[in-house]
Amino acid sequence: MAGEQASARVDSWIWSVRLTKTRSIASDACRGGHVRVNGVRVKPAHAVRAGDEVRLRHEGREHIVIVARVITKRVGAAVAAECYVDKSPPPPPREETAPVAVRDRGAGRPTKRDRRSLDRLLGRHPE
Template sequence: MTGVRVDAWIWAVRVTKTRTAATDACKAGHVRVNGERAKPATPVAPGDEVRVRVAGSERTLRVAQLLAKRVGAPQAQAAYVDLTPAAPPRVERPATVTRDRGAGRPTKRERRDLERLRGRDLDS
């Protein structure tokens, strides 16, 4: 095989759940092959870099093996090299505190509890 359609390859290596989803991602401009925007029929070859944006995150994959049909997960993982950088650690933020509309003004005790929840402990 000299090349495989990029939408078929993305589906075969289990980046998207369906071939239709892979085709739609290509049409929407969420797939790039070697830096260029890819149409669904764009061929990929071993060594090509494929960038796919799915579910709000971008994955960068280097083609190691061509697959035209969907295979098991271990075989699919062997067909690419994942170049995606590690996600930054999540920053923990205090929970947002809201009061019910019409609940009136908070009492002094409720206000202190709210400040403590927000991380602004005024007592110390």
């Protein structure tokens, strides 16, 4: 397969298998300490090989994948899914996610009282 190698940069691989939308997001995640390879925080240029465990915290979830095939070129979603074994925990049910505050259309700007009650509902205010 084109783009297949023995090892590749971890940021490039994360982007190639579509765990992030862009390579720069993958690089920023590495620099921010959100990527671990075999339990060790890594920089974007760290080499990843087949059999490595990659943990990525992205968009509020942790992705845990085992590298099955190393690629450097971005491929289709079906092919990308074959390049790793997903060991990630299932996403939380929709009921457990934070409630979304909904206001009636045309209700205008929220008052101070409305804002405080919304903050309390969303758990952002101690009162």
